[in-house]
Amino acid sequence: MPALLLPAPAKLNLMLHITGQRADGYHELQTLFQLLDRGDDLEFSPTLDGRIELSPPLPDVADDDNLIIKAARLLKPYASANAGVAIQLHKRLPMGGGLGGGSSDAATALVALNHLWQCRLSEDQLAELGLSLGADVPVFVRGRSAWAEGVGERLTPVELPEHWFVVLQPGVSVNTARLFADTELTRNTPVSTIRSALAGAGHNDFEAVARKRYPEIELAFTRLAEFGQVRLSGSGASLFLTTQSDMAAQDLLRSILEQYPGYSGFTARGVNQSPLQRSLANTA
Template sequence: MSLPQRWPAPAKLNLFLHVTGRRPDGYHELQTLFQFLDFGDELRFRLRPDGQVLRSAALAGVSAEADLCLRAARRLQALAGVKAGVEITLDKRLPMGGGLGGGSSDAATVLLALNRLWGCDLTLDELARLGLELGADVPVFVRGRAAWAEGVGERLEPVELPEPWYLVLVPSVSVSTAGVFSAPELTRDSRRITIADFLSGAGRNDCEPVVRARYPEVARLLDWLGQRGEARLTGTGGCVFAAFDSREAAEGVKAELPPAWSGFVARGCNRSPLYRALEEA
């Protein structure tokens, strides 16, 4: 079967996010629960014989040195001793600074797709370790399963969750993750909970009070959506979401959005859509 022309890089939601401590190296200890969406970026790859790793177009505000797609491809190329190159085309649908994991998901899709296209034959564990060098959220996208996460987000336990329909609201602001985690008012001593606790209704996003205070537009989205469902912030934001039992219910609330606001409806997925593409390759 021919390889797919487009490779998905799905969004994720943090269904809750507790900051449970701070390590000596400055990183925060977390508890969170990741679930994927059947919506995200898409990537295309054109192999090159000259060994160059290029992007077909610049991403606004992102230098080539900071581009996670290029960094992922070059790290894989070096680790596996690959002589071939690639030109990467990214169709960007996920907002930057939205808490949906777009950059991390893009990097994971690069690693998994090029591992196949270049014939690297790295194991999933090797790819996840490589992904962790690029960002704490990359391993969950590499492994492709909804997961309970601890540590800085790298200790993952696969879980099976309900797969509701989500309405995700997208603010016009980009939230600084570094700014949120460096905020003096951020809660850093939340108690640890269990999966059973979460399924019984426990869990919140410790970043939400910080983001509410610093980004009034996100606060307005949370308040509006909170009148129609249980509204939560994903990651450090600024996207907010609520779960619904059906697509029709989620679309019905989306239809009520004020004209100046934007959002999308997507299905929650316990298995990354990227893995369906890999199976079809």
């Protein structure tokens, strides 16, 4: 097969509640996943040598810890013995940004290699494999904006307004495990409903500890408040503001970066269907 270029879209958490902690240490969540039309790209070139190769390597991430390689290895038992792949990663999303970059990359690898290696696994099977890599992977495998519960694996597709967003990085990478372990993290937010979340209710339980532990995030919240309602995605560090059009988003980003040139950011549109699934359908 020829090489296959596919997107790995970002996500935003429009709200994120931590409603409890299980005996195994995992946290019970409720969150609203909004997929975006922007993210990383991965190019898959199938080979017949049985090898899995990724370039360029991610800084300070060993192959055994790289979610893309781990995803490919999970699929290998379902492929022919000589099935291999060379993967080129075009990384655009920041690491430790709360945008789901690593999870989305892994999901794209699962979906792409299931197609290229003709593994014939169902979406449910791919999502189950993805869950072993991370709680955010299934939503990218399924490719729909969704209401999520449990550790993030119980998904209900939702139709969200396809707003435009300004997404900003305040110049710091957040350690999610550190925030989950923080003794000041709220873990008992009352259980909510899809209806209230879709109506705009809810908050992000990570925000308070992220702002307290990372001065860069606190400063960014303070600076950006003059431009509109600022929200944290996931555990951070990315912040976002909502606008009603592409032009409004571009103008807002330009104003922010002119005033605070040390920040970086981008604009993106919220989408209900993932660009991954649309791109793959176009190759069929």
